[in-house]
Amino acid sequence: MTSPRAGLDTSPRDTILDAAARAFMERGFKATSIDDIARRLGATKGMVYHYFDSKTDLFFEIHQRGMDALFEAIEPELKRDLPAAQRLHAMARRHVATLIETQHFQRAVAEGVQMHLRLSTTEAQRRQLTRLQNRRRRYEQVFLEVLCEGIRQGDLRAGEPRLAIKPVLGALNSVINWYHERYDTGPGALDALIEEVTTVALQGLVAR
Structure with a gap:
């Protein structure tokens, strides 16, 4: 699987996805047009349409890439021979770090999912959204x-573990809404931020 950041300098498709995700994050999915994405690229909208049939197709692939990045990030930690509590902490750390690294992809997903749940009207769109939503559930299941x-x-x-994991992931996911580069103030600052978010989110699960 390919990280959202991989190959952005060489693949036109990935470059378009990156520009679209940033535009969706800044302007919102509904307010962003293909023209806006093309202007951000310094290209024509014909170039965008050469690779993607619609703005919705862009959204679905952004969603896919964002999920790819998260699964890739936690997989090594999931396989480590450690007590489950330590693995969960390491997975949560990688989750937060990846959310920050791919923030524009994750924000675009968060903003667009509810809209598409309401507005996806074609059968193909509904099938695609269902597949993506099922994959998000599988990701939650891994943590559970x-x-x-x-x-x-x-x-x-x-x-109730099935209920408890939801606010835990919600707390971890909140980083995409408030993180800004200004928090990365020097050596070790980002790692400290990630550790703080992880520790606070998981502390209610720690057996006393």
């Missing part, structure tokens, strides 16, 4: 399974 393992090991707690 590690949480349940940690509960069995006695290091984590949750009365």
Whole structure:
């Protein structure tokens, strides 16, 4: 799978996706036109249409790339031979770091999902959105399974794990709404921010 940032200097398709994600983040999906994306690229909208049939197609691929990046980020941590609580913390750290790295992709997804749930009218759009939503559920399920393992090991707690994992991921995901480069004030600042967000989000799961 390809990270959203991979190949942006060489692949026209990836360059278009990057520009579209930034435009959606800044202006909102509804307010952004193909012309806006083309102007951001310094190109014609014909170039955009050469690779994508519509703004909706752009959104769906941005969503796919954003999810690809998250799955890729947590996979190495998921496979480590560590207690579940430590793996969950490491996965959450990588999740937050990837959200920051691909913030424009993730913001575009967050802003666009609810709109497409309401407005996707063609059968093909509904099928695509259903596939993407199912993939997001599978991602949540990965975290849930590690949480349940940690509960069995006695290091984590949750009365209703399926419910508990949702506000935990919600707290982690909030970083896409407020993170700004001004927080990265010097060596180690970004790592400290990621650790703080992770620790606060997970602290309610730690067995006392």
